[in-house]
Amino acid sequence: METRLIPVIDASGYRSYMEVPGKTFFEAACLIDGLLSEAVRLDMSLLHLTEQELHELGVRKECRQIRTQLLYLYQDSIDALNDGHSIQQLRTRIDELTVRLYELEESIGKNEEYEGLIVPRPSTHRITGEKVGQCQQCERAVYSGQKYPDPEEEGLFCNYHCRTLYRRNNKKSPL
Structure with a gap:
């Protein structure tokens, strides 16, 4: 499997490199960016990605942040239900974030194969005869x-x- 050395910077400004599987720098950056903690981030100045790839990395990061917000909102709504409080405001915020997450993921083509948006290859098996x-x-x-x-x-x-x-x-x- 091919690997790439991806530059990362920690909170103190120290630069290091992580060996990450991926055919391209973009694939490797996408993989490692989702696994990095808040204290460590990608060194974008050394990655030399296209504008589209940079945009997609940004969208993926925003999607992860929205998913984290949704997790906390779901936990808060469970606590509110257990305490007998109304969850109408939480529900509204959850719905807004869910719509935003769907729009972001749709903009980068995420989950297209699961939603049937990518047409499967036609079968080469043919039945002949009457x-x-x-x-x-x-x-x-x-x-x-x-x-x-x-x-x-x-x-x-x-x-x-x-x-x-x-x-x-x-x-x-x-x-």
């Missing part, structure tokens, strides 16, 4: 070029998994 019927379990089309369980046994199924499910669901219970 349609011979429908699966008795899931009602998908079954094609002649497809490898499927023998229809002579119990019926037509698109795969062995559907046949197993069909058998399990249609077991006759002893009387």
